[in-house]
Amino acid sequence: MPTELGDLAARRALAIGGRVPGALAAPASREALAATVRDAAGKGAAIVPLGLGAHRGIGHAPERYDLALSTRALARVVDYVPADMTVTVESGATLAALETVLAAERQWLPLLAPLPAQTTVGGLVAADLSGLLRGGQGRVRDFVIGIAMVTAQGREVRAGGRVVKNVAGYDLMKLMIGSLGTLTIVTEVTMKVVPLPETTRVVALACAERAGGLRLAEHLADLDEVALAVVLMVVPERPEPVLCCVLGGVAADVTITRARILREMREESTSLICDEPADGATAGALLVAARDLARAVPGEVVLRAATLRTRAPALASDLLGALDAASALFDPRVGVLTVAVTTADPAGTIARARAIAAHHQATVTIERWPDALAGTIEVWAPLPPSLPLMRRIKEALDPARTLSPGRFVGRL
Numbered sequence: 001m002p003t004e005l006g007d008l009a010a011r012r013a014l015a016i017g018g019r020v021p022g023a024l025a026a027p028a029s030r031e032a033l034a035a036t037v038r039d040a041a042g043k044g045a046a047i048v049p050l051g052l053g054a055h056r057g058i059g060h061a062p063e064r065y066d067l068a069l070s071t072r073a074l075a076r077v078v079d080y081v082p083a084d085m086t087v088t089v090e091s092g093a094t095l096a097a098l099e100t101v102l103a104a105e106r107q108w109l110p111l112l113a114p115l116p117a118q119t120t121v122g123g124l125v126a127a128d129l130s131g132l133l134r135g136g137q138g139r140v141r142d143f144v145i146g147i148a149m150v151t152a153q154g155r156e157v158r159a160g161g162r163v164v165k166n167v168a169g170y171d172l173m174k175l176m177i178g179s180l181g182t183l184t185i186v187t188e189v190t191m192k193v194v195p196l197p198e199t200t201r202v203v204a205l206a207c208a209e210r211a212g213g214l215r216l217a218e219h220l221a222d223l224d225e226v227a228l229a230v231v232l233m234v235v236p237e238r239p240e241p242v243l244c245c246v247l248g249g250v251a252a253d254v255t256i257t258r259a260r261i262l263r264e265m266r267e268e269s270t271s272l273i274c275d276e277p278a279d280g281a282t283a284g285a286l287l288v289a290a291r292d293l294a295r296a297v298p299g300e301v302v303l304r305a306a307t308l309r310t311r312a313p314a315l316a317s318d319l320l321g322a323l324d325a326a327s328a329l330f331d332p333r334v335g336v337l338t339v340a341v342t343t344a345d346p347a348g349t350i351a352r353a354r355a356i357a358a359h360h361q362a363t364v365t366i367e368r369w370p371d372a373l374a375g376t377i378e379v380w381a382p383l384p385p386s387l388p389l390m391r392r393i394k395e396a397l398d399p400a401r402t403l404s405p406g407r408f409v410g411r412l
Contacts, residue, residue: 024070026072029074041154047185055127145160152400206270207269230333319356
């Protein structure tokens with residue numbers, strides 16, 4: 001098996017749930033990666049695909065962790081034709097590097113996924129890191145139009161294509177989005193991109209109390225498409241919740257929407273803390289805080305609760321009232337609340353959150369948890385009705401359980 005054993009410190013840096021990989025590998029080409037997979041699979045080794053490892057805590061700890069297989073050396077922009085508004089890039093390229101390439105042509109991938117300097121394109125797809133703009137601009141699946149991947153047997157295959165209008169058929173690439181590397185290893189991704197807005201602005205309001213902030217967030221969630229994001233934040237630096245509105249589009253439209261927000265704030269107990277272009281100092285700091293909240297904040301437990309949009313404000317109110325949140329982010333457009341909690345009783349905190357979520361018919365995903373809970377925690381709850389179908393897909397694509405065994409829903 002052509003691997004880099006790496007020193008113990010390097011392997012510990014890629015531990016998942018307290019489990020340390022037996023070896024590391026970072027193949028320099030897609031052909032070398034496929035050969036590594038074939039060799040490892042032939043020896044019965046378990047492979048966990050990673051980019052830079054920034055989001056490896058998502059999902060269960062692997063049942064076996066013989067080889068950490070990094071795509072970090074696969075970082076080329078394979079094809080980019082700005083006039084076609086599509087870009088093809090290898091999976092080890094970081095989002096920050098891709099943003100730089102696109103910005104030179106006044107284009108972007110409107111996701112604002114977390115930790116762009118540490119997040120690879122493959123990680124974006126494998127962990128389905130739909131970011132701060134998902135309520136207004138779409139999710140990862142809305143931008144991916146083609147994928148190249150290596151199967152658990154070490155074969156290179158493709159799904160989708162490099163043009164927006166692909167031929168009809170089984171949409172296999174959508175299976176890979178959010179699958180945490182349990183089905184294949186993504187090596188190349190083609191995405192559609194869009195023009196940068198003419199102007200981007202952040203309007204942020206400090207809310208005197210949580211109920212008023214939730215009420216205003218729900219109300220402003222129906223702003224027109226100029227509002228790229230409307231989120232309520234709890235951050236350690238401020239004693240009160242912050243309602244952050246990210247506006248982008250034609251300058252005249254942004255001005256109209258901004259004026260509406262300022263009118264609405266007068267009806268609640270709020271104060272204006274930011275009203276400036278997105279590249280301003282205060283606006284930039286708020287955007288980074290909101291974008292990276294679930295990945296960069298302190299807290300022994302980070303959980304994400306999701307329900308119907310109509311139920312989401314009540315869910316957020318009850319969870320924030322019951323949990324001593326170090327940080328939180330509520331997106332009323334998609335009905336999702338992410339909460340970070342520092343607690344001496346993580347199992348009890350998770351159980352309490354799930355009981356509250358069940359009352360609101362919400363699902364709860366545990367995005368960070370202490371290593372001590374690795375063997376007992378169920379990351380996704382309740383388990384989806386589609387779990388038997390998901391098991392059959394795993395068995396068909398990876399019958400030997402070579403790729404990330406036990407990492408996904410129901411420990412697939």
